[in-house]
Amino acid sequence: QVQLQESGPGVVKPSQTLSLTCSVSGGPFTSGSSYWSWIRQPAGRGLEWIGRIYNSGTTNYNPSLKSRITMSVDTSKNQFSLKLNSVTAADTAIYYCARVNSYYDADGYYYGWYFDLWGRGTLVSVSS
Amino acid sequence: DIQLTQSPSSLSASVGDRVTITCRASQSILTYLNWYQQKPGQAPVLLIYAASFLHGGVPSRFSGGSSGTGFTLTISSLQPEDSATYYCQQSDSAPFNFGPGTKVDIK
Numbered sequence: 001q002v003q004l005q006e007s008g009p010g011v012v013k014p015s016q017t018l019s020l021t022c023s024v025s026g027g028p029f030t031s032g033s034s035y036w037s038w039i040r041q042p043a044g045r046g047l048e049w050i051g052r053i054y055n056s057g058t059t060n061y062n063p064s065l066k067s068r069i070t071m072s073v074d075t076s077k078n079q080f081s082l083k084l085n086s087v088t089a090a091d092t093a094i095y096y097c098a099r100v101n102s103y104y105d106a107d108g109y110y111y112g113w114y115f116d117l118w119g120r121g122t123l124v125s126v127s128s
Numbered sequence: 129d130i131q132l133t134q135s136p137s138s139l140s141a142s143v144g145d146r147v148t149i150t151c152r153a154s155q156s157i158l159t160y161l162n163w164y165q166q167k168p169g170q171a172p173v174l175l176i177y178a179a180s181f182l183h184g185g186v187p188s189r190f191s192g193g194s195s196g197t198g199f200t201l202t203i204s205s206l207q208p209e210d211s212a213t214y215y216c217q218q219s220d221s222a223p224f225n226f227g228p229g230t231k232v233d234i235k
Contacts (some may be wrong), residue, residue: 021219025218039205046215046226046227046228046229047164047166047172047215047217047226047229049217049223049224049225049226052224060222061222062222062223063129063222064223075224096171096172103177103178103181111159111177111178111181112158112159112160112177112178113160113219114162114174114177114178114183114217114219114221115162115164115172115174115217116174116177116183117171118171118172119171120170120171124203125211
């Protein structure tokens with residue numbers, strides 16, 4: 001059974017870089033058309049999509065964060081990573097990694113994609 | 129950007145009630161709309177994808193529907209374990225936003 005696990009520092013100082021890694025275990029990392037994604041959630045608030053990365057390294061970022069984000073993938077380690085620079089208190093949140101999967105029917109008709117597996121999340125606080 | 133609104137923002141219902149949550153997109157997203165359930169202290173869990181397809185392992189009391197830019201998540205018979213916040217999410221175009229959420233409580 002595929003599992004995702006986030007790891008990284010729980011506290012980051014303002015203006016520094018937040019770095020997180022998501023480790024994928026229990027199943028194939030490079031099969032199909034899967035993307036991998038990061039989502040965050042400030043305490044008591046809703047979910048914000050950060051970005052996604054394909055196994056090839058192709059990325060899509062949320063425009064609101066694009067200037068500060070770098071995502072990367074290491075297929076040899078079954079991991080993908082997020083770097084968010086110049087952090088402020090507004091970046092304090094639970095950060096989730098998730099697998100993106102797509103649905104095609106038997107005739108090849110595309111129905112869209114969705115987050116079908118999530119990590120448990122890791123709390124990152126921005127504080128001096 | 130595509131905006132998603134959800135209504136109501138919260139509701140309280142009794143066990144066995146039929147509950148419907150609505151999500152409306154600011155423009156056409158065809159049926160590229162997913163629903164997630166999140167319980168306190170836990171990661172979200174996929175319930176419905178492509179507006180109406182039930183994800184594996186999700187109880188059949190959950191169902192999704194769509195009409196134009198409006199989408200619904202229905203719980204046919206509310207159970208105590210359904211107490212959670214429900215989010216819609218569009219996969220039509222970046223940024224792939226979530227709705228603000230609907231909190232469901234059990235009376």
